[in-house]
Amino acid sequence: MKRFLGFLVKEFYHIFRDYRTMVILFGMPVIQILLFGFAIRNEIKDTKIAILDYSRDNVTQEISNKILSSGYFILSDNLFNEKELEEEFKKGTIKEIIIFEQNFSENLYKTGKANIQLILDASEANLANMVMGYTNSILKEYQKEISGKYSSPPSITTEVKMRYNPELKSVYMFVPGIMAIILMLVSALMTSISITREKELGTMEILLVSPLNPLMIIIGKVIPYLILGIINAVIILLISANVFNVPVSGSNILLLAETVLFVITALSLGILISTLVNDQQTAMMISLAGLMLPTVMLSGYVFPIENMPVVLQWLSHILPAKWYVIIVKSIMLKGSGFGYIWKETLILAGMTIFLILLSIKKFKIRLF
Template structure:
């Protein structure tokens, strides 16, 4: 029994010395429960909407106030004309525009009925349907309240208009998300084990005594995976267009260029993981577990980021897939140009440079 206890103590000592393993064992479950607990929801909360109130009467102002007071919507902007609607959607912040016709009060008073139009960004069909449902319920509650003392009840009819995805195909949201996930996971995971593999095979000594600079060694490790990733990009786009019927409404050159930029970001991140780990197993675990959860949960692909608590919204800004997902959806589905995605592009460029410089700095020119 004493021998058994001594072996148990020895194992605890080993775990205690390996701080990375201890971190994974104790901290990773906490991170997972927080991410799943707060991000894993299909509810709509604090979604940004705009209002085109052409009537501007007591009734429309009351409805707008109720929408803004709910936990589901936040009125971000008041529009002046229909011309502003699509430009607001292309900026990516507004998810819905609610339009009140100019004769709203007159129709209610003289005809006991009026109409409201919901214009929704349907590039994410699930979100669009949920927002329409929530907004309709708020309008229905308002209608029931004003009808309490009336013999001839008022009727407010809602008209729905879905932008960018009139048929509400799931592939329109699925393709940009899968493209982000595939490039991030494959590129990061494959490059994460490259330098570590050289260490384990004992060939790193040969590379270190060569006259090649660390920068060239690091970049040389990434080049083959960059070329292979271009094949993945081409395959995904071809399947999207010819099999899933998802159109490329924007510039295909811009889309491919952004995909290559995101590939470089993923490769640079993989190289960073490779330089700071000592075994292929650890590198693969970090690249899979550490990248898969943030990419799926915090990129906006599966769950709207605005639904999450503020700390998770802030953390999502350091997830490269979030910015690439926005770029692909904007260029591919909405047909915008570089002028609309320059900010997200600049963020990916900065991330790529940061990861690459840190990889070079962390690259050990001596094994011992």
């Protein structure tokens, strides 16, 4: 055990002394997630909207004015009929239609309740989300302003409908996707490089001529990157929750457990690569071209899997990242419990066991 700890300490020395790798390891997830998050517009200004006002009373007028004078929105059209909605959106210029119900002020005055419907063009998911957020906050502010005039606090209920992309896919999609990519990169690439480096520099030769068990060497190589991978996953989740308001709606512990499983899958891939090649360059090429590219392209992160040719759809099944993305999406966005993702988990676990067995079989206890 002491021998193993000594080996582990050495691995951490390697990692912490290689500043460039450290910067990449921890800088990359942060930069990637921020880039993806902010590359999609995050500020709205003069967004074109349409208003369909069935009441046309002083309250709806007041609300409309408030919204339009905020600086965020410009009135493109006043609509008179629900049938015009579709046509209006199809023009592609307006992002939101605000619909006031009939007898709005009367309802608000008598029952203290009134309804507003917001219909959004969600094809630009992030933008739609923000437009909705801005509108809602203006409405809330108005509610606060007028609360003094009523005996009981008035409540304006908004009902939101997202058109074209009801799940607001792109906003949320990038978080699970980035997690899969970063973890794949950190785990598979880094382990395969760190093992092949020992081969390339000749240190593997003395490690082999030592009482260290090959299994100990492998586990010692893997543990640091397992820890780094988990830290990275936590960083990504923290950023996505705090900067982009994409919180984990399911169980954090379940998500973390599944992440550990995926990191182990990626690590065993890295080990497998390192048992097959002898130099860092090749290990890097294989990891990048053979693992990263398919992960980016085929895991459903950039392109939806359903739209791919059948062959590629089949190909995507053998990618661990695909199953992990499904799992993360379910837990993060839908709040699913283990009962909903056990199948994907099982597939991932099966892949992991297969890869580990294969790499143990391939690990050479001698030089040639």
